[in-house]
Amino acid sequence: xxxxxxxxxxxxxxxxxxxLLVLLALAIILALVVVDFMGDRPDKRGENPYEYNVDQFxxxxxxxxxxxxxxxxxxxxxxxxxxxxxxxxxxxTGLNFVLVIHPDGLQKSSFLIDGKGECIKATExxxxxxxxxxxxxxxxxxxxxxxxEVENGRTIITSVAVKDDMLFVADAGNRxxxxxxxxxxxxxxxxxxxxxxxxxxxxxxSANFEVVVNSFGELWVTNPGEHAVENYTDNGQLRGYWAxxxxxxxxxxxxxxxxxxxxxxxxxxxxxxxxxxxxKVYDASGKLISVVAPPEKFNExxxxxxxxxxxxxxxYALDFDRNLIRLFxxx
Amino acid sequence: MAEEKIIKRREFINTGVRFALGxxxxxxxxxxxxxxxxxxxxxxxxxxxxxxxxxxxTDCVKSPSAVKCIHAYEVCGYxxxxxxxxxxxxxxxxxxGENHLxxxxxxxxxxxxxxxxxYVIIEELCIGxxxxxxxxxxxxxxxxxxxxxxxxxxxxxECAIARVCPSDxxxxxxxxxPYIIKGDFHGGSKA
Numbered sequence: 001x002x003x004x005x006x007x008x009x010x011x012x013x014x015x016x017x018x019x020l021l022v023l024l025a026l027a028i029i030l031a032l033v034v035v036d037f038m039g040d041r042p043d044k045r046g047e048n049p050y051e052y053n054v055d056q057f058x059x060x061x062x063x064x065x066x067x068x069x070x071x072x073x074x075x076x077x078x079x080x081x082x083x084x085x086x087x088x089x090x091x092x093t094g095l096n097f098v099l100v101i102h103p104d105g106l107q108k109s110s111f112l113i114d115g116k117g118e119c120i121k122a123t124e125x126x127x128x129x130x131x132x133x134x135x136x137x138x139x140x141x142x143x144x145x146x147x148x149e150v151e152n153g154r155t156i157i158t159s160v161a162v163k164d165d166m167l168f169v170a171d172a173g174n175r176x177x178x179x180x181x182x183x184x185x186x187x188x189x190x191x192x193x194x195x196x197x198x199x200x201x202x203x204x205x206s207a208n209f210e211v212v213v214n215s216f217g218e219l220w221v222t223n224p225g226e227h228a229v230e231n232y233t234d235n236g237q238l239r240g241y242w243a244x245x246x247x248x249x250x251x252x253x254x255x256x257x258x259x260x261x262x263x264x265x266x267x268x269x270x271x272x273x274x275x276x277x278x279x280k281v282y283d284a285s286g287k288l289i290s291v292v293a294p295p296e297k298f299n300e301x302x303x304x305x306x307x308x309x310x311x312x313x314x315x316y317a318l319d320f321d322r323n324l325i326r327l328f329x330x331x
Numbered sequence: 332m333a334e335e336k337i338i339k340r341r342e343f344i345n346t347g348v349r350f351a352l353g354x355x356x357x358x359x360x361x362x363x364x365x366x367x368x369x370x371x372x373x374x375x376x377x378x379x380x381x382x383x384x385x386x387x388x389t390d391c392v393k394s395p396s397a398v399k400c401i402h403a404y405e406v407c408g409y410x411x412x413x414x415x416x417x418x419x420x421x422x423x424x425x426x427x428g429e430n431h432l433x434x435x436x437x438x439x440x441x442x443x444x445x446x447x448x449x450y451v452i453i454e455e456l457c458i459g460x461x462x463x464x465x466x467x468x469x470x471x472x473x474x475x476x477x478x479x480x481x482x483x484x485x486x487x488x489e490c491a492i493a494r495v496c497p498s499d500x501x502x503x504x505x506x507x508x509p510y511i512i513k514g515d516f517h518g519g520s521k522a
Binding site: 048049050051052054057200203204205206225245247253254255256275276301 | 465
């Protein structure tokens with residue numbers, strides 16, 4: 001019996017067996033370390049229960065996309081602020097400049113301005129540029145005709161529109177629309193409030209607040225906090241509105257949409273949204289007609305492109321994130 | 332001759348020990364002075380790089396995570412419809428728990444004036460999951476963002492979250508400027 005135990009002990013203590021056991025243990029430890037390391041890599045890990053996936057909201061039915069991108073005009077190191085298309089010429093403003101660009105991308109003319117142009121509107125006679133707190137009126141040769149400050153410590157001018165001799169200025173900082181004549185005299189201002197104390201008027205949670213005049217002479221103003229586009233008389237009386245608040249493609253979502261708008265010849269609207277960036281076309285009553293550019297066309301969580309339209313319905317988008325003017329035409 | 336050799340060896344050893352001690356003391360002094368005068372470094376999240384993956388909640392060695400949501404009030408639009416507070420597609424914008432996007436109800440909605448609301452982070456409840464940050468960035472002004480709170484962070488040699496961060500958003504920053512807070516509303520133009 002004793003002899004048997006001794007043999008077993010000898011076997012147990014056999015150097016080779018011991019070495020093998022140690023090697024086996026080391027191999028197991030090494031394998032565990034490798035598995036742990038590989039499994040910990042971001043691309044190898046399982047789903048995170050806390051991840052908020054918003055990809056589902058980016059999906060757009062391809063049947064709704066009726067436009068295709070046909071041209072890009074790169075802006076180099078220029079810092080753009082606003083775009084307008086008039087008589088098939090692109091008017092672009094930004095940090096210290098106004099550019100007039102032919103649709104083929106060639107620069108036709110340019111002139112310097114003092115400050116950053118945030119918005120621009122071209123008419124037959126004038127080029128009107130909105131700075132953060134000032135309005136500049138130029139003729140087409142680049143000569144400054146008139147300029148004035150919009151007096152208020154919180155003013156942030158985001159849009160200008162022209163109807164005859166009336167100049168409408170959207171002031172996002174004060175949630176108001178100002179109406180001047182082209183000589184810079186203030187005619188009236190309004191905050192979109194209903195009669196008496198009813199309603200709270202324009203809700204502008206960020207520097208996205210647009211004013212446009214369509215081909216019928218109607219004044220339309222965005223109310224981004226309400227996901228609405230509102231029609232006003234020239235004196236600021238609400239005539240009508242449409243609103244679409246929804247996570248679906250038919251509506252607007254987030255704090256401040258539509259962030260930018262433009263009007264087509266038939267009175268329908270081109271809308272541009274921030275956050276979940278997309279460009280769409282709505283008819284005059286607010287029914288979605290088509291998607292111009294789905295979110296996949298833009299940078300994630302990007303800025304809303306400023307939009308403007310050409311005579312034949314082509315849509316120009318000023319993409320701030322990629323520093324491009326992007327042209328979309330109907331398919 | 333032999334005695335002379337022994338004396339020399341002793342002298343040599345004594346001198347060597349003294350020299351080594353001197354060097355060690357000088358080294359300790361230099362190290363201490365350097366530690367006292369050079370900049371300390373701490374871990375921090377760059378909000379511009381963060382993709383709100385949720386790993387800050389699951390991978391920090393602290394429980395709950397030392398990463399907390401920060402609200403840049405000057406960037407916030409005080410929206411009624413806050414994409415960082417409400418779940419997508421809520422039927423009514425009410426403060427009921429079923430409407431909260433935050434899994435721990437760490438955001439408090441305070442009425443200011445019709446129709447504006449202030450959103451306050453209750454840090455004790457925040458686990459740094461970034462759901463609200465994703466909602467705010469995707470649908471709002473991006474005022475909510477994550478930061479490592481240095482009163483909670485252990486400042487590990489190798490940050491466990493930095494190791495798994497898919498966007499390399501976590502790096503060491505000087506302790507004198509320990510936070511990377513988002514910018515202001517008036518600074519940017521069309522946000």
